[in-house]
Amino acid sequence: MKTIGLIGGMSWESTTLYYQLINREVARRLGGLSSARLNLVSLDFQDIAQRQRAGDWAGMSAILRQAARHLKDTGAQCLLIGTNTMHKLAPEVQADAGIPLIHIADVTADAIIAQGLDTVGLMGTRFTMEEAFYVQRLRERGIRCVLPDEAQRIEIHRIIFEELCQGEISDSSRRWFSDCIADLQTRGAQGVVLGCTELPLIVRPQDSCLPTFDTTALHAMAAVDFALAA
Template identity: 50%
Template sequence: MTTIGLIGGMSWESTAVYYRLLNEGVRQRQGGLHSADLLLHSLDFAPIAEMQSSGNWASAGAAMAESARRLERAGVGCILLCTNTMHKLADKITTATNVPFLHLADVTAKAIRKSASRRPLLLATRFTMEQDFYRDRLAAFGVEAVVPDVAERNDVHRIIYEELCQGRVEPASKARYLEIVADALKRGADGVILGCTEITLLVSQADFAVPVFDTTALHVEAALDFGLEAESQAA
């Protein structure tokens, strides 16, 4: 398969999930001892998180662009940005490189369009829930993402940064997420987007009766499709 480039580390907890799922996917598709051909640039998340909280998106964008250029110089065939939030800066990557970039929101929107859901609840960082960059991308595909109320958004965001990004999976936090989803379903939501890669550590489709869109798993499947198709075309 073509080499898949990963911009990760934001946080490394979720990047580890990407690594595992990509390798499991190749083994499932190709069998035997096959594993994924990957190059990972894992950034230090602390300065990136500080850029996020201070609104210094220019510096964060420069970091994303430089990471992408490093992967391009190393010869990757496509690039995955292993974080939903930093897709706010996807254009910095696409303008800095000539390597195909698999946009996470596009992959998610296409999966939603194949389901009966059209008004899924978006669970994510505060940046992703409150800013337009992600919801507008979904809207371009006819998906109207809804978000929790302010207090609920604060809890969703806090749990991501203070617990999940630090490897803590707390039963009370899972119960809070389930409560937030139940409230959204009463208000007309018809699905759930796990719109932060760490959220998959806390809840999954098994927790809900409505469709759940695991953005990490969807991103991985799109990358495997791309990588294996590129390999077959080159053969």
């Protein structure tokens, strides 16, 4: 079994999901008391979030690149960045890591294509929805993204940071997401990408009128595939 390297803590709520998903899948595939070989660097999300608001992407790049080098030095054989937003820095981190980086948008694109879809709604932080790094990555695979309108993007971003990252799951926010997904459907979306690793905490398959693409689970399963490949 290969060792997975995970840069987490962004937020720790979703990092918990990664740890559970990866270990449960390894146990399911191998049986018994099997669990994953996994090295984790958990960052202080307060620092990262402040840098995001300030636009200090250079500072965040340095932090992630240092974390990636540490994971490699401690035996990791692949790298996960446990957040969609910070994949804005994935090319820089990959160049410095010295081990394969499993890109969250790539495994999401694989899942979308496998279902025969070419147009999806994209929900995530404002960085993920509004900047080019994620939308363009999917476009390169022939997938068009339908974005929530500006007011919806503001509310999604607020719920992520003020509720989900702090462990708060409210029924009213869950209903709001269901309505937002229904609106994306009227605008041509065939499925919806949960493009923030906290969103699966609140948007369950039964809450959506469209097929959902859980980027946290897809990313975690890709890591298990890598770790258990012959």
